[in-house]
Amino acid sequence: MTSMTPVTCYVYGGGMPSSCQIPDPLAVVVAGPAGSGKSTLGRALAAQLRAALVDLDSVTTPLLDALPSEALGGHWLTSPHAGAIRSGRYAALRATAADVLATAGRVVVVAPFTAELAGGDEWQALRDAFFPTEPVVVHVDGDPAVLASRRAVRGAPRDAHRPETPSVAPAIDVLGVDAELTTTQQLARLLPALGHRRPVDPGAAIFAREFDAVLFDLDGTLVDSTASVVRSWRRFAEHFGVPMQALHANHGQPARTLVSLLLPADRHAEALAHVTDLEVRDAVGLHPIRGADVFFDAVPADRRAIVTSGSVPIATARLGAAGYERPAVFVTVDDVVNGKPDPEPFLLAAERMGVDPSRCLVVEDAPAGIAAARAAGCAVIALTGTTAEEELTADLVVDGLDVLRIEATARGTMRLAPA
CATH class of the missing domain: 3.40.50.1000 (HAD superfamily/HAD-like)
Known part of the structure; x- marks a missing residue:
């Protein structure tokens, strides 16, 4: 488990002092493109880590959405002042996150962080906001088609104004996690990397x-290979028009069993050949x-x-x-x-x-x-x-x-x- 520093705690209202545990400072940055599920993951991480959550959208979007677009020369994401607006949004985010870390000791910060992932001055400004704590960066990304589909489903007004920007591999050290995974599966990969381990009973x-x-x-x-498996079978399900729920419910069983549950017998050979091709081609990285x-x-x-x-x-x-x-x-x-x-x-x-x-x-x-x-x-x-x-x-x-x-x-x- 993450190391803890013992301190003396006092109960207000006349309680006696007692020994308690205050966690070592921790700053986790959750980055990724729109639709990657970074806000959902950030909230789940904050709950598991008992950390405060600071989300760029929560900190800045209500204010920007309240401003008249004609004053900005268009929606704030595409206005001529978009560069300055971005700088102001991230400055507000850094200041808020720094205050939270200094007072609460743990913070999870969520934003696209596109420029920060490239390194350079923006990355250094983010690091400086948390000094002397070095932030741990979690990068969520996935199939562009999946991200676009999620954005369409959520129907956030700002997504209609969001420019299409292709994902670029981070130039800084990150904990990469695939958007294809469920939040629980993502947590199972991230929490051990953050020092939160399931205890092992030595007397088992x-x-x-x-x-x-x-x-x-x-x-x-x-x-x-979980994300690869899910991605391949999702594409299989889309191709043959079958429900993904049946696939999730039968994880660990042979492909021929899944195919027999989902399709008529005269399509089994075609389906097995198709999913085999999908899975072999996706077996990279x-x-x-x-x-x-x-x-x-x-x-x-x-x-x-x-x-x-x-x-x-x-x-x-x-x-x-x-x-x-x-x-x-x-x-x-x-x-x-x-x-x-x-x-x-x-x-x-x-x-x-x-x-x-x-x-x-x-x-x-x-x-x-x-x-x-x-x-x-x-x-x-x-x-x-x-x-x-x-x-x-x-x-x-x-x-x-x-x-x-x-x-x-x-x-x-x-x-x-x-x-």
């Missing part, structure tokens, strides 16, 4: 067990899940396997994009008759490795995979970040594999331990 029964092999799911477990690459490498090569609901082309593309070496035992949906939540994939992996399934440790992120592993008799670690935590009925739930380590025993087996 799983730490007393020994294992002969570790079986890893792929998507959301080794590779942070992917990264390992927090701590997953180190944990994976720590398991001896002959003791680890990947068990995925993806096909060979999709799984191979994502492994390569995230920089993983393909293990000798690599079970995909193409190898089994019954995919997750059926235990067949994990039973097949254990058989190929020559080990008893009850002596296998499975790392998963989805209810379907957890159910499959449990039915196979395996112990299960579940990772947050894809599915609501209450659905992860595993032996141990963690927010990253960096909180765990694998240890070799004198008997040639492996044990799990807190890092």
Whole structure:
């Protein structure tokens, strides 16, 4: 958890002094284009961090909207004075955020910050406003078509006057988050990076067990491909005219299962080919899940396997994009008759490795995979970040594999331990 500084607190009205905790100063900047969901994420972050929220729109837009457009020579976003208006808006934002940080100790600031992301004088002015606290920048971005669709749905009057400006990669260090993810999924990636970790119970029964092999799911477990998966299936849903709700409700199951639920039999082959092409083409710029690459490498090569609901082309593309070496035992949906939540994939992996399934440790992120592993008799670690935590009925739930380590025993087996 984030470090806390103990101080003496007093209760007004005659209460006795007591010890309490005041958090270390924290400034989080949430940046991104219109429609990216940065305001929603900023509000959620502020609630989780117990920080004050300062949003550029809340601070400046009501005043600007009240000014007559004829006095500005047009809407304030497009008037001849737009440059000066921007400078004034951001000066007001910086001053307000600086006051909040100085008095409350924690602040989440939300704005597009387009110029600030490019570095230079605007970025330095923002840093100076928070000095000596160095701001952490969260950058939310996504498919331009999705952002445009969201702006159209929300119908904010200012969006009709907003000039189209293409997204540019930030020139400063940021915590990038995809707008395709839900707010809960975004928080699951950001909070650990901000020092807010899910506690690990050192007395959990799983730490007393020994294992002969570790079986890893792929998507959301080794590779942070959730946004890529959602984006691909959203495009699939748009192409075939099917509801996205059915896709979200069946995460972790094979594509052929989803297709069979959504489309008539005479379109299954076409649909599978289409979604495979979408997912392979989108498998670029992917990264390992927090701590997953180190944990994976720590398991001896002959003791680890990947068990995925993806096909060979999709799984191979994502492994390569995230920089993983393909293990000798690599079970995909193409190898089994019954995919997750059926235990067949994990039973097949254990058989190929020559080990008893009850002596296998499975790392998963989805209810379907957890159910499959449990039915196979395996112990299960579940990772947050894809599915609501209450659905992860595993032996141990963690927010990253960096909180765990694998240890070799004198008997040639492996044990799990807190890092």
